[in-house]
Amino acid sequence: MNVAIAADVKADQSATPSKNSQAQNGMDVLLDLVSDDLKAVNALIMKHMQSDVVLIPQLAGHLIAAGGKRLRPLLTLASSRLCGYKGDRHLGLAACIEFIHTATLLHDDVVDESDLRRGRDTANALFGNKPSVLVGDFLFSRAFQLMSRDSSLEVIRILSDASAVIAEGEVQQLMTSNDLETDRDAYLKVISGKTAVLFAASCQLGAVVADRPQNEADALEAYGQYLGIAFQLVDDILDYSAKQAALGKTVGDDFREGKMTLPIILAYEKATAGNNAEELAFWKRVIEELDQSDRDLDHAIALMHKHNALEDSMSLAREYVQKAIDALAIFPDSPEKNALVKAVEFSISREF
Template identity: 60%
Template sequence: MAVVANLDPKRSNAGSDALEALIALVADDLNAVNEQILSRMHSSVELIPQLGGYIVAGGGKRLRPVLTLAAAQLCGYQGTRQTALAACVEFLHTATLLHDDVVDESDLRRGQASANAVFGNKASVLVGDFLFARAFQIMVEDGSLDVLRILCTASAVIAEGEVLQLTTTNDTDTTEEAYLEVIKAKTAELFAAACELGGIVADRPAVEQAALRSYGMNLGIAFQLVDDVLDYSAVQARLGKTIGDDFREGKINLPVVLAFRRGDEEERQFWRRTMEDLDQRDGDLEHAIALMTRHNALHDSVERARHYGAVARDALEMFPNSRIKHALLDVIDFVVSRDF
């Protein structure tokens, strides 16, 4: 049994096109960001650029740095600070991925072997530390205390989110509120910081900086909600990606929270056995998906994502109409309707 998380398949291609359109609008700056990443990953210690390059090369669409570049363009910024800061955002993101995969004992990252599976846990943790250090060097070079405040705060909040997730893993009593607290810290905080930086470099009023932060925060929440749904999605399986990783690790995400809360006692015993005790047997993943489907847990999780997407949309209302604004609005559809 499988579930297609994308509730409106006709929108999936449109969402992907929206992301490509946003990337095209910041293409020159993004090329400069990629150059910054390559140059700043240089080290005489051969393993550092080797491992760092491995994970950066598989780094997907660079959504977070793209948001920094787009936010700066939305604010009319004409300088160059945004490219180094976007690289900084990508370093922070990459460092957290390295550490996440070690903590989660993950063997795969975006369909390929994770860095820790290839290079080992010790190397992954230490290179993650190196990337954090590089990010802080970039912040200091920029010279703005506001930039330093935003990114240092984001780094601390993300670390808190990782620790908080440890307290909810394998705990079926986790509430929706506790789950949201985790994903706001672990995922959405960096989205928020990435967007807020655009207003900072352009020296925009505080109300605009706050609006950009709100856009990023709500976009990030929607992104993680859909990510959690995709872990149980047939779309992922058709793309050759593994499904059920969160289930096998006992991670409590919103589909589990909703299915557990809405189920009867027999169903709750199933969740306790599989998620708390990690006593998982053949067919348990399929049964978990069946329970989520029965209780509309996947559907309602996507609907929550749509809600946060709508809040993100509202946050940009104060900005004048432009191609970059419309691209930022359209990328919300990509986040909510994506299948990768």
């Protein structure tokens, strides 16, 4: 879903001015650097998502073939190059990572009864809950099949660890939904798990396939982790973005689910600190009781602006961007390092 949003944002950037053009360039540097590798990865993805059971490539293709920026595979490709890797194991691993990511998207889109009413165009909405779950399982299994043939126990350890942490992060997110006591530490733990850990693994694998020392693997893992956190922070901010709304994109999905993302956490903190009974009652009603009417989203956004919640969230994202860039300090300058720096800058230049 993140990738899809990134793709949408990018598609619109041709019509918008300088800041976004910069962002587009940020991703383009990375894309240009590994474009041949990426073509090879896309071919592997198409090849390995096939099955005699025709519904599987049909449903998987709905998500995979339809595009997305392949952000995670791009990170693996660029990290491998950064580490001087000359072989082709990174191609298969990049495909595995996209399969794992797609499986989590399919499972993330499985909704409970109440959400079906929105009629969103998810694989789930088109095909039903169960095929989405099972095709996710297939892609996940396929990823480990490919790893068992082309790779090492170390790689399988990294990606199975990441997968377990993703599931934990997703479950933790469910548990914090509708719970106004969720604080920023709990939130950061959720997004570290559900999003950042796969970014971290994607980058770390570059050092692993290139057989580089542990400190380089650790540096790339840290880079990916911080990038992932920044990326998810921006995603969560964009869900309340007036710009997004003006562009005709969906806004307020998180709000309607009562998801405790940072903008709400910060706005609620301020309401608590100011002992503002009206605001406290508002958040309790719309988030805890999920009792919402049409104009509540606008009011929520207004409260966020009143308390600088979106700006403060963005500041935190910028801190993580800087941490990500700093993590690359051990690597000498190179086109690959430059591309990774530009990519992380892109992650927050998506305007709100």
